[in-house]
Amino acid sequence: IEETLVLVKPDGVKRQLTGEILSRIERKGYEIVDIRKFTPERELLAAHYAEHEGKPFYEPLVEFMLSGDVVAVRVAGNRVIEGFRSLAGTTDPTTAAPGTIRGDLGRDWGLQVQQNLVHGSDSVESAQRELGLWFG
Numbered sequence: 001i002e003e004t005l006v007l008v009k010p011d012g013v014k015r016q017l018t019g020e021i022l023s024r025i026e027r028k029g030y031e032i033v034d035i036r037k038f039t040p041e042r043e044l045l046a047a048h049y050a051e052h053e054g055k056p057f058y059e060p061l062v063e064f065m066l067s068g069d070v071v072a073v074r075v076a077g078n079r080v081i082e083g084f085r086s087l088a089g090t091t092d093p094t095t096a097a098p099g100t101i102r103g104d105l106g107r108d109w110g111l112q113v114q115q116n117l118v119h120g121s122d123s124v125e126s127a128q129r130e131l132g133l134w135f136g
């Protein structure tokens with residue numbers, strides 16, 4: 001059975017959308033295997049977002065992710081990696097399709113970083129690496 005890492009980012013937690021997001025995951029038929037809520041340390045975020053280091057949005061992204069609690073979720077199911085990416089919608093919440101988490105619940109707040117409510121691993125390799133970082 002495949003597993004993925006889902007993060008409810010600080011904007012989702014602050015807006016009290018955690019239940020709504022977890023509910024969409026469960027209604028799709030995926031299983032919540034483990035869940036933790038905490039404010040991540042810079043070191044964890046640097047490892048998580050290593051592929052984006054040097055990009056213009058990298059520092060604002062890390063600062064945003066440090067700004068409050070995150071809910072980290074281990075989610076299981078057949079093809080859950082692509083399935084959750086589909087549920088989440090595309091990166092920019094302004095144009096993410098209606099019916100998706102980002103498309104229904106997100107928008108542009110005029111900030112340096114796109115606050116788009118959730119993260120989902122994008123491949124089997126990323127999922128294994130990220131689950132190791134967030135769940136040890």
Ligand code: GTP
Pocket residue numbers: 057061090091112113114115116118119120121122
């Ligand atoms: P994640 O599931 O969070 O990894 O999102 P993603 O896979 O859709 O996007 P990606 O991994 O490319 O980027 C990680 C995060 O950086 C995004 O979720 C956004 O918060 C932010 N980001 C990515 N691209 C841009 C961009 O072009 N501009 C800005 N301002 N932020 C961006």
Ligand code: MG
Pocket residue numbers: 120122
């Ligand atoms: Mg990504």
